[in-house]
Amino acid sequence: MSLETITATPPKTWDATTTTPPPLAPEPTPQPAPTGKRGWLGWLIAALIIGGIAWAKVKYFPSNAGGDKKGGGKGSAGKGAPGGKGALTPVQVYVVxxxxxxxxxxxxxxxxxxxxxxxxSELSGKITSLNIKEGQSVSKGQLLFSINADEAQAAIQKQQYNIKLYRDQEKRQRTLLDKEYISAQEYEQSNNALLTAQADLQSLRATLAKAYVRAPFAGVLGLTTATVGTYVSPGxxxxxxxxxxPVKIDxxxxxxxxxxxxxxxxxxxVDETTNKTYDSKVYAIDPQIDPVSRTQPVRARFANTNNELRPGAFVRVNLKLGESESALQVPTEAVIPEASGYNVYTVKGGKMVPQKVKIGIRSDKVIQITEGIAVGDTIIRTGILQVKPGDAVKVIK
Incomplete structure (x- = not known):
């Protein structure tokens, strides 16, 4: 294995004074931003965000730039102007x-x-006499009408004959018993027959009495459709x-x-027809409260000397339970019902301050306040929906 000698070639250098340098690579040209669907969506979102911020600032952080300057120019929201900083809400009040x-x-x-x-009628038969004068007064025990009682009278006469017979038999049996000719049982049978006949006679006389109908108490008769000769049935x-x-008031x-x-x-x-007022007194109270209506039945009595009230009439009743000379009352519209009770809006130091209260007697126009306010308190009665706790208010007459 032979080692070859590698000779590094030095980089070429350029002499700026004698040789022209090679041209440089051209710079990239900036491209315009895309103008498609995504671009428009971004602008829309940005606009919505900016609008929301501006609305929140106007709604919750109102400014009055330039409005507090002395002698503010046109369009400035000066002190007391509606919508401006420190605006006074006009309200009407009631002094307790x-x-x-x-x-x-x-x-x-x-x-x-x-x-x-x-x-x-308790019997069946024809009416033989009729003493009813419609709408007229009658006294207790006065005969009103009678029913044919011939059969009852005949039955009574027959029973009287039987009683005479049984009485004679009882006397003979007693004489025989005294002489011990008969037993005590035989005498008791004859005596029992006499007693039974006498009881039957009393029953027949009671039936006869039902044929003559009399007034159970003094009063005024109503209307009737019966006449002499009318056949009536029991009931x-x-x-x-x-x-x-008098009359009763229920x-x-x-x-x-x-x-x-x-x-x-x-x-x-108060009579509903004449609108006249009469005084009566409670004389009876039901011991139980009606479980359906949760009301207490009460009954009063009125003398009705001149027939002022007629039975069956509808009346309005006012029952006095007591009287107070130092009651605190406010207009009905000034009391605000809430889930936890009732509130009124008071004015203290020129500002609205809510106050919890307890109510008592109420009517269409005023409500009694039993707790929460005192004499001299100023209660807002109009403009309640336009103020919040702490708002400055302007009292108007």
Missing amino acids: AATNLTDQVAATGSVLAEESVIIK AEITTLSKVR FAVPGRFAANVRVGDVVSV
Whole structure:
């Protein structure tokens, strides 16, 4: 193996003074950016991002550049201008004051007769006499009508003859028993026959009494379609009898007020037809709350001396539960219901401050506040939706 000597050839050099250097490679020409679909998408995304940032700045970080300068020029949002920094929201307010408040419960009720009954026949037969004058007053025990009772009278006469026979037999049997001619059992049989006949006579007399129908109490008769000669069956309705002096007022109050109702409480009754008001008194309270409606049935009584109220009429009832001279009430629209209770918006130091409250009696116009505010507090009643906690407000009349 022979080693060859490798001679390195030195790089060529150029003499700039005598020899022209070889030309250099041309520089690359810059290409324009692609203008296809991807380019337009990028511009669109960038525009959306910039727009979103600008909207967030205007919405949450409003600026009032130049607006606070003294004597700001045209278009400046000066102090108090709507939409500008420190803008005052106009609101109407209510100043809390102590007022008189009557604690009462409103309900609907019905008028009932003091006593009312449907007059019916207990026997079958023809009406032989009719003493019913429709719409007229009758006294207790007055005869209203009678039914043919010939059969009952004949049965009673027959039974009286039987009793006479049984009584004579009982006397003879007693004499024989005293002389020990008969046994005690034979005497007891004859005596039992007499007693049974006497009981049957009492039953027949009770049946005869049913043929003569009398008023069970004093009252006013209703209408009737019966006439003399009408054949009636047991249970047939002849007329009605009602005692309308006094009358009862039936109504119910919500269960949460049940503990506040007392016998003797005054009830204001408004007649729906005449719109007149009458005072009555509670005389009975049902011991149970209705499990369906969760209300407490209550009954009052009204003298009805001049027949002011008619049974069956619909009435409005106001039950007074008490009266307060220092109640705090605010307009209904000023109370904001929330999931955790109720709020009102107060004005303190020129700014809106929310305040949790507890409510009591409420009506269409005002609501009683039992806790959360005091006399002299300023409550916002209009413009509630335009303010947030801490916002400066401007009170307007």
